[in-house]
Amino acid sequence: DQQVKQNSPSLSVQEGRISILNCDYTNSMFDYFLWYKKYPAEGPTFLISISSIKDKNEDGRFTVFLNKSAKHLSLHIVPSQPGDSAVYFCAASAKEYGNKLVFGAGTILRVKS
């Protein structure tokens, strides 16, 4: 039972354009959402997060949007750079579940120069 879903296994974007990565969740108890980025042979690294009391959080080129009614969040990268090529994982947590992170399957982003 996949509570966090990333339905696009991969995405290819031209350098300088916007990358939009999507994530859906099924559990309405989730109250905190995170994006992690992973390069080959390395562990995932924290990128950006958002609390359920917000609908947007921005950090430089990265913006996360949360639509609670649709149980959907997205990560926007503008402008995309070749160094952004990596696997992006969406994750969610809930205080009721001890704040353990539930991850999606990941989306491979390729930024072409």
Added chain:
Amino acid sequence: DARVTQTPRHKVTEMGQEVTMRCQPILGHNTVFWYRQTMMQGLELLAYFRNRAPLDDSGMPKDRFSAEMPDATLATLKIQPSEPRDSAVYFCASGSPYGYTFGSGTRLTVV
């Protein structure tokens, strides 16, 4: 630069052998997770500890996997006996709910 240290980085073993993976969490972090990355499932939670006490190990096959934290500086994940389907990358992470830090992982291959 604080980091989570995992050993070994790579492990190749024969089916039926015991495998032990080790993790040194960041000093002061009281929550430690074990995740497994597979192609099909992404990052699966195997077990996690808070203040060294196991909170949830429901993601772990109990008959062959065990996870412990003998002290605050060491977490272990053991597989006995190992099977080819256990081949994956195993990650340890420590931190707070607002940003966990992952180690570089142990790539396990069971032949």
